Amino acid sequence: IVNEILRLNEDPNVQGLALDLPESSYSSKVVNAVKPEKDVDGLSDVNLGRLVRGDAYDCLVSPTACAVMELLENLDGKTVLLVGAGGALGASLQCLLQRRGATTTSCQWKSPGLQSKLHHADVVVVGSTKPDNVPVSWIKPGTTIINCSRDLLSGNHNYGQQNNHAPENAVCSLAIAMRMQNMVKNTERWIQSQQFRKWDLHCLKLQPLSPVPSDIEISRAQSPKAVDVLAKEIGLLTDEIEIYGQTKAKVRLSLLERLKDQPDGKYVLVAGITPTPLGEGKSTVTIGLVQALTAHLNINSFACLRQPSQGPTFGVKGGAAGGGYAQVIPMEEFNLHLTGDIHAITAANNLLAAAIDARILHESTQSDKALYNRLVPVVNGVRGFSPIQLARLRRLGINKTDPGTLTEEEISKFVRLDIDPSTITWQRVVDTNDRFLRKITVGQANTEKGFVRQMRFINIWSNVLAVLKISDTCVKWQSTAGTKVCILMNRDAGVTGALAVLMKDAIKPTLMQTLEGTPVFVHAGPFANIAHGNSSVLADKIALKLVGEKGFVVTEAGFGADIGMEKFFNIKCRASGLVPSVVVLVATVRALKMHGGGPNVTAGAPLKKEYTEENLQLVADGCCNLQKQIQITQLFGVPVVVALNVFKTDSPAEVDLVCEIAKQSGAFDAVPCNHWSDGGRGAVKLAQAVEKAANQKNSFKYLYSLELPxxxxxxxxxxxxxxxxxxxxxxxxxxxxxxxxxxxxxxxxxxxxxxxxxxxxxxxxxxxxxxxxxxxxxxxxxxxxxxxxxxxGTMSTMPGLPTRPCFYDIDLDPITEQVKGLF
The missing domain is CATH 3.10.410.10 (Formyltetrahydrofolate synthetase, domain 3)
Known part of the structure; x- marks a missing residue:
């Protein structure tokens, strides 16, 4: 019984659970196994405790007790005797009767002085079968008798015709109605829970240190919430998450159907000036902004980030979890493997690459008949087409389902894809910066029978990842993947279903949290310089529903506004139909100095004095790049707020100069930010500026018409x-x-x-x-x-490792199993 109760507890389609069991089965273990919010019988200790405490709105009351109260009127000053009514029913009745002004006494049938108590009672509520040795004459004429015993339905009761016992016949029907009323109450609550509500989010406290420790030290010093707790806080149902360990969970796409009628929140894009080796900190701003919005301004907000590639993680750039006191945690899990999405993308992409080469080889070495016999083999004496092969036949105009009825010409059309190796654009991918895979020769083994061709590997920004980013449903992913396969191969290689299987979990966004316990979606991958470099449409759409109409979803575009933001607007927004509310443009004084003509920066070497001492002229000259990026944003008709990441080497005059130039150049506002050192508290002014900008008139437009050549x-x-x-x-x-x-x-x-x-x-x-x-x-x-x-120009789609990659510093502690040296 308990196992079945626990199963029904977790079933989102069950809003109430009533127990109709033998008397002997009503143990405390069984009764309290029912979730209090589904306990329409009001039997659990939690519901009873809430009733006693006075939380009538939050509890479900025993239907039988409610039925009794419906039958009784004008109880002020009257004496009510509860006989044989124990447990949850007795406790509920005592509480309800006393609140109605009655003097309430409770006893059992064998209690001393029962005759006197029955004689003086104005109302007698019977909770169990009356023994034969208690005569009816003990109850004075005119006493109201209400029978709540479990033998009520069997008719085994007789208290004498001289007493007013008509109500006893109504208790059963009323109790059923009251149980139904509890069910309606539960359903109303469930419906309300599906509507937008202000999150009841328990934010994590930060205690920033100075000097600021390393990113990984800060991450480990914070204790994240269990991810199922976070999920519940933001309105996710139990069956809408798939938990990976303690701090990560996949979110199922069924959520979009449940929330389809909910209004979207505000959509904020974080972009930046042209990057320099000094860094601008877009991810840090993204995290700092949502920490400020939710943890400090009590506004629902979600960050949507891309999963970092292991190429930069082990190469030169490092991770992408933010930094300082504005991070996604645990940062090592964020930066390494996560939930395996990139591995799934790699497997799906390379499966198709292998299928292409293998098909070319088999077609070049076999006759039509041999190919047909292998593609449509006899299994257990029966030959049949697979569903994907039947679909191919239909595309070829062959409306046959019996393999034995195809003509020689039809067999040839079916088995031959006739792929020209020189036209193959589908490349293999690997999530490692490996310069020696930029151009390679495959097929050199004798077993490949002379099928040799040149090809290249690319990094993880594959077509599979690109489709993942712009898909907004699992069905759309399958259909676009299928389209891509057919076009690139000009025929059906039979691999689309397998790709969908490999990607079935990767299509779901991963839920994590910031240092201050606010929610983050991590989905899709990086590389805005050679791809569109945004998080997925799916993650954004789910987040926009969860935050509600007054909430904010903050996502990031890779590199400068001219690269990531342009693609975000012209590609991602076209695919999704989403309209951005605000652009946050990130800059730093140091980076602007480099754009103003400052000296080159060498990794690992101390910064030159131009970057550590006040130089207003250099800052002013470099602001030309900031102005240009503001102008690019204005091409799309979206308000822009400049976020200036402040470093300790920046002088107040330099900070003021940048903010003033930004506002003169058309920015809605320009705000200095200290979230790296202070967490969300250091980005509160930025959050307030973004909130104001989001209420401005938005005249969003695309840069060009798709109809142009x-x-x-x-x-x-x-x-x-x-x-x-x-x-x-x-x-x-x-x-x-x-x-x-x-x-x-x-x-x-x-x-x-x-x-x-x-x-x-x-x-x-x-x-x-x-x-x-x-x-x-x-x-x-x-x-x-x-x-x-x-x-x-000479743009490469496969980065290489530097002379001293990041992996020199990365190691695993064999005792604690903690990662060392990761930023």
């Missing part, structure tokens, strides 16, 4: 965003554009693959370069994800 869309981005004079297409790039246009893909948006270190194609050109011609060396397509991506 591919070349014109590239030119618009180059001229209006980067500031180029014009573009220059290489012959291969022009050839690819012509090919994609002929194939009907000319109406796709553009995803520029360009260096993130400059507005131009030359990384060394800081500030705001002008007069340059942007060279387009190649043009490729991610059809499933829905964009064309031109490669600018």
């Amino acid at each position: 591919i070349v014109e869309k590239i030119r618009i981005i180059a001229q209006k965003v980067y500031g180029a004079q014009d573009i220059e297409l290489s012959p291969p790039a022009q050839s690819q554009i012509d090919r994609y246009t002929r194939q009907g893909f000319g109406n796709l948006p553009i995803c520029m693959a360009k260096t993130h270190l400059s507005l131009s194609h030359q990384p060394e050109r800081k500030g705001v370069p002008t007069g340059f011609i942007l060279p387009i060396s190649d043009v490729r397509a991610s059809i499933g994800a829905g964009f064309i991506y031109p490669l600018v």
Whole structure:
């Protein structure tokens, strides 16, 4: 019985649980196994305790006790005797009767002085069967008798016709009605719980230290909430999460259906100036902002971040969990593996790559008949097509289901994909910076029978990851993945179902938390310089529903506004239909000094005095890049708030100068931020500015029409965003554009693959370069994800390791099993 109760407790389709059991089964263990909020019989200790304490609204009261109270009127000054009514029923009745002004006495049938008590009572409530040795004459005429005993339905009761016992016949029906009323009350509460509500979030306290410890020391000093507790606080149901350990959980997509009628919250994008080796801190701002909104201003907010790649983690950049006292925790779990999404993406991508090469090999070495016999084998004496093969037959116009009825010509059409190796654009991926995989030769073993071709690995920004980012349902992921497969291979390789299986968990966002216990979704991956580099549409849409109409979802675009933000608006917002409310543009005094002509920075070397001493002229000169990024944001009609990450080497005059220039250049506001050292408290002014900006008029628009030719869309981005004079297409790039246009893909948006270190194609050109011609060396397509991506200059899609990678410092403590040296 208890096991069944526990199962029903967790069933979201069950809003109330009534117990109709033999008397002997009503043990405390059974009664208290029922969740108090589903206990429509009001039998649990929790509900009884709430009733006694006076929390009538929060408790469910025994239906039988409620039925008795419905039958009794004008109890003031009357004496009520409860006979044989013990347990939850007796306690509930005593509490309710006393509140109605009655003098209440309780006793058993064998109690001394029972005759006298019965004689003086105005009302007798019977909770169990009357023994034969208690005569009816003990009860005075005119006494109201109410029978609550469990033999009521059997008719085994007789208290004499001279007494007013008509109500006893009504108790059963009323009790059933009161139980139904409890059920209605429960359902109303459940419906209300599905509506937007202010989160009852227990935020974690921070005690910032000075000097600020390392990121990993700060992360480990905080004790995160259990993820199921966090999930409940933000309105997730038990069956909507899949827990991974203590601090991570996958969130099921069924949540979107449950919340489909809820209004969305405000949508905030964090972008930045053109990056420098000195760092700007967009992830830190993202986390600091939501900590300020929720932990300090009591506003529902969600951060949506991308999962970092292990390439930068073990290479040169480091992790992406934020930093200082504005982090996602546990940061080592965030930066390493997480819930295995990137491994699933790698497996799915490389399965298709292997399928392509294997199919080419088999077709080149086998006859039509041999291929057909292997593709449609006889199993247990029966030959049959698989569902995916039947779908392929229909696409070929062959409406047959019996493998024995195909003609030789139909068999040839079915088994031959005829893939031209020179047209394969699908590359293998690996989540490691490995420069030696930029160009390789495959098929050199004798077993591959001379099928040798050149190919390359790319980092984890695969077509599979791109589709994951822009999908808003699992069905859409499957359909876009299928489209991509068919187009790139020109035929069906039979792998779409397998890809969906590999990605079935990766499609779900991962729930984590900040240092102050506010919620974070981690989903999809990085690389805004060679992809669109945003978190997933799914994560954003779920978060927008959870925060409610007055809440905020803060997400991040990779690198500068000219790279990540442009793609966010023109690609992600087109795919999702979501409209951003505010852009937060992140800058630092140090980075602006570099854009103003400051000296180069060498990793590991002390900063030169230009970066540690006040230099207003250098700051003013560098603000040209900030102004340009503000202008780029204004192209899309979205209010922009500048967040200036403050370092201890920044002078007040430098900070004031940047904020003043930003506001003069069209920013709604510009705010110094100290969240790195102070947590959310250091970003409260930023949060207030963002809240005000979100209420401003928003005239969001896309930069270009999809109906324009591919070349014109590239030119618009180059001229209006980067500031180029014009573009220059290489012959291969022009050839690819012509090919994609002929194939009907000319109406796709553009995803520029360009260096993130400059507005131009030359990384060394800081500030705001002008007069340059942007060279387009190649043009490729991610059809499933829905964009064309031109490669600018010598852009590489596989980073390499530096001379001294981060992995030199990373180790595992064999005693504590803690990661060491991770930032």
